Amino acid sequence: MSIVITGATGQLGRHVVEALLRHDVPAAQIVAAGRSVGKLADLEARGVQVRAMDYTDPASVANALAGATKVLLISGSEVGQRVEQHRTVIEAAKAAGVELIAYTSIANADTTGMKLAAEHQATEDLLKDSGVPFALLRNGWYLENYTEQLQGALAQGALAGSAGEGRVSAASRQDYAEAAAAVLVAGDQAGKVYELGGDLAFTLAELAQEISTAANRPVAYQDLPASDYAGLLAGFGVPQAFADILADSDLGIARGDLLVSGSDLRELIGRPTTPMPAAVRSALAAA
Numbered sequence: 682m683s684i685v686i687t688g689a690t691g692q693l694g695r696h697v698v699e700a701l702l703r704h705d706v707p708a709a710q711i712v713a714a715g716r717s718v719g720k721l722a723d724l725e726a727r728g729v730q731v732r733a734m735d736y737t738d739p740a741s742v743a744n745a746l747a748g749a750t751k752v753l754l755i756s757g758s759e760v761g762q763r764v765e766q767h768r769t770v771i772e773a774a775k776a777a778g779v780e781l782i783a784y785t786s787i788a789n790a791d792t793t794g795m796k797l798a799a800e801h802q803a804t805e806d807l808l809k810d811s812g813v814p815f816a817l818l819r820n821g822w823y824l825e826n827y828t829e830q831l832q833g834a835l836a837q838g839a840l841a842g843s844a845g846e847g848r849v850s851a852a853s854r855q856d857y858a859e860a861a862a863a864v865l866v867a868g869d870q871a872g873k874v875y876e877l878g879g880d881l882a883f884t885l886a887e888l889a890q891e892i893s894t895a896a897n898r899p900v901a902y903q904d905l906p907a908s909d910y911a912g913l914l915a916g917f918g919v920p921q922a923f924a925d926i927l928a929d930s931d932l933g934i935a936r937g938d939l940l941v942s943g944s945d946l947r948e949l950i951g952r953p954t955t956p957m958p959a960a961v962r963s964a965l966a967a968a
């Protein structure tokens with residue numbers, strides 16, 4: 682019995698490994714896999730197996746998945762290259778005979794028109810065609826997408842975006858990680874599809890108001906045409922192609938593509954999700 686976590690060197694992956702340990706999964710049964718394995722030394726010291734894995738190196742993927750019972754495939758971060766990278770992991774998981782792959786997809790993958798969703802939709806199709814038992818963790822937006830940008834908003838006195846009056850069901854990485862761990866330790870997960878998002882959706886105007894109140898400084902939401910917002914992001918150093926994708930994602934929020942109904946996340950983690958105001962306040966306190 683072993684559970685392989687890909688992308689364990691990343692932020693979500695580390696939270697998942699920690700959550701599995703809290704579930705009393707023996708450390709020796711957890712495989713933390715990633716490229717920069719030096720980042721995993723502390724987990725290795727606690728008995729977690731650490732294996733090097735690069736999605737672009739099929740031999741390393743096969744080695745990391747050898748003997749795996751379950752795999753959490755955390756979607757890669759190299760947008761545009763992810764379908765082939767994920768295919769490599771799915772094929773290796775099939776060869777290893779795993780009993781479950783859980784994949785971190787995107788909210789409302791069946792219906793969303795967001796450009797960022799295309800690789801997730803293609804990966805879901807690969808899973809369906811693979812014959813490997815799988816579960817879909819359709820994650821909504823991270824609260825950290827916003828809380829990691831608070832200082833910029835405070836400095837500008839404005840939170841820019843193209844989401845209009847759209848509401849987003851964001852939750853913390855910790856919330857999504859606990860949900861992933863809950864699925865990995867549970868039985869009978871093949872075929873399950875979880876739509877995961879925060880309990881309380883909010884508009885970006887409400888987010889700006891919360892930042893303003895918590896910091897006691899003026900911050901107003903500034904809604905921009907998508908091309909202007911992408912230009913603004915590019916001006917802050919975001920590569921143009923990714924800036925375009927982020928602006929397109931805000932248009933998705935305006936349409937409701939990142940609004941999650943139901944309570945799958947809350948039910949999996951057994952507690953309310955992290956509220957946006959609490960996340961804003963703790964990020965300000967940590968700054």
Ligand SMILES: NC(=O)c1ccc[n+]([C@@H]2O[C@H](COP(=O)([O-])OP(=O)(O)OC[C@H]3O[C@@H](n4cnc5c(N)ncnc54)[C@H](OP(=O)(O)O)[C@@H]3O)[C@@H](O)[C@H]2O)c1
Pocket residue numbers: 687688689690691692693694715716717734735736737755756757758759766785820821822823826854
């Ligand atoms: N829902 C959201 O709001 C949201 C926001 C951002 C990202 N995401 C998605 O969720 C994933 C996890 O989020 P996160 O916050 O943990 O991101 P992160 O901290 O950037 O971690 C990404 C992980 O993917 C690994 N990775 C990237 N390319 C790889 C490759 N070629 N081979 C092996 N590993 C590779 C990274 O490994 P290294 O440490 O070696 O680079 C890292 O472990 C992201 O990768 C992205 O697909 C979701």
